Amino acid sequence: MLFRNLRAAAESGWDFSSRWFKDGKSFGSIHTTDIIPWIELPSFSPEQVLAEAYQISGNERSRELPPTGESKKIVLIKYCWNEERKFFFDFDFVEQKQKNNIRWLLHFLFFFEMASPAQALAVETVVRRDFLKAGW
Secondary structure, three states, X not given: OHHHHHHHHHHHXXXXXXXXXXOOOOHHHEOHXXXXXXXXXXXXXXXXXXXXXXXXXXXXXXXXXXXXXXXXXXXXXXXXXXXXXXXXXOEEOOOOEEOOOXXXXXXXXXXOOOOOHHHHHHHHHHHHHHOOXXXX
C-alpha cells in the first residue's frame, strides 16, 4: 500500500508534499489514495472546454457532453468548503472528513468559477493573513 500511495503522490504533481501525510510529518503515514484533492484537480473541466469549443465551431457534439461543471461545483462546496474557517480543504473520503492542512493553491477554483464571489473574498482574507508576510 505504501508504494501505491507514493506513486499516486508522484502522479499528482505535488510529489511527496505533506499534504498526503495523515500525520502531516512522515512518509509512513502517506495516504494519497484516501484523499480527494478537490482544491484543484476537479476544477479542471476538459468536458466543459470541449463543449464550448464544439459550440463555438457549430459542432453538434456539444450536446453529447454532460454538464459536469455545475455538479463538480456542488460536490466541491459540500465536501471541501469549511464555512467556519472560510477556506477550502481536501477531503479524506475514508475518514469522511476534511483534511486540516491549508493549501495556498486555490486560483484554479476562481479561474474556473468553482467558488462564489463571497467565498473568494473569504479565501483572500485567509491568504493575506496566513500566507503573505513582509520580507518574503
